[in-house]
Amino acid sequence: MKILFVCLGNICRSPTAEGVVRHLLAGTDPRLHWVLDSAGTADYHTGDPPDPRTQRAARARGIDLSGLRARQVQAEDFQRFELILAMDRGNLAELNAMRPPAATASTRLFLEFAPDSGLVDVPDPYYGGEAGFETVLNLCEAAGRGLLAHSSAVA
Numbered sequence: 188m189k190i191l192f193v194c195l196g197n198i199c200r201s202p203t204a205e206g207v208v209r210h211l212l213a214g215t216d217p218r219l220h221w222v223l224d225s226a227g228t229a230d231y232h233t234g235d236p237p238d239p240r241t242q243r244a245a246r247a248r249g250i251d252l253s254g255l256r257a258r259q260v261q262a263e264d265f266q267r268f269e270l271i272l273a274m275d276r277g278n279l280a281e282l283n284a285m286r287p288p289a290a291t292a293s294t295r296l297f298l299e300f301a302p303d304s305g306l307v308d309v310p311d312p313y314y315g316g317e318a319g320f321e322t323v324l325n326l327c328e329a330a331g332r333g334l335l336a337h338s339s340a341v342a
């Protein structure tokens with residue numbers, strides 16, 4: 188599976204999703220080859236590491252995001268990845284608007300894999316308090332587990 192996680196800035200939600208899914212994969216069959224990355228629809232933070240609040244919340248759960256650097260979604264991503272998972276409907280709309288004619292990737296909402304969450308969008312934590320970063324982690328863990336279960340069912 189080749190999966191790209193996408194949010195707005197690529198410093199809060201999508202790096203969390205990438206790190207959480209990588210962490211969940213550590214306990215699975217190593218013969219399953221996964222390529223994971225994350226990107227933002229905006230370029231405000233290109234080259235930046237994840238937000239310090241994002242890194243701190245993830246580190247408390249044993250997930251190191253310090254090596255990640257933000258980048259913007261590129262047209263090539265639509266061929267390089269099989270699945271592009273947007274953190275919210277706004278970012279999904281952006282992705283679908285920039286989808287090139289040669290695209291092969293499916294674009295979907297990450298929380299489709301966490302139907303029990305009752306949410307459609309991963310709430311943007313950037314302008315809020317610490318609790319928002321815990322919510323992002325909880326949602327990414329739930330959707331990440333759903334994604335792995337779905338992928339092993341279709342493999």
Ligand code: 4NP
Nearest residue numbers: 194195196197198199200313
């Ligand atoms: P993200 O959060 O999309 O989850 O990375 C945000 C990061 C930065 C900004 C907005 C949301 N910003 O406006 O700079």
